[in-house]
Amino acid sequence: MSISKDEKERQYYNKKLIKAGFQDEIKKPHKIDWADFVTTFLGIFIGLSINRLTGIETRISNGVLCFLSEILIMAGCLFAVKLAANALRLCFGGKT
Numbered sequence: 001m002s003i004s005k006d007e008k009e010r011q012y013y014n015k016k017l018i019k020a021g022f023q024d025e026i027k028k029p030h031k032i033d034w035a036d037f038v039t040t041f042l043g044i045f046i047g048l049s050i051n052r053l054t055g056i057e058t059r060i061s062n063g064v065l066c067f068l069s070e071i072l073i074m075a076g077c078l079f080a081v082k083l084a085a086n087a088l089r090l091c092f093g094g095k096t
Contacts, residue, residue, distance in 0.1 A: 039085040043078030050077060 003011075051070050060066040 035085065035089075039081050040078065043081035044074065046081065047074035047077035 050073055054073075056069050056073070057066050060069060
């Protein structure tokens, strides 16, 4: 099964476009939102602390349910910290 010349040319230019797109994205400066980074870190830290303090793995014997409950606790803490950070930003006139 041979590929036609047009198909080979199309594949070549598609690969070239994809490579150029990735190189453009790598060259762009990426600005870090430190407030978002800190709130995410804080939410995950609080979630992990609550998971460790509650000892949920000793109370639930099913591994899947234990994993899901830990994920829900972490997501809840992350959501609560982000919500509190946005409320503080709004309260003190910052942008959201």
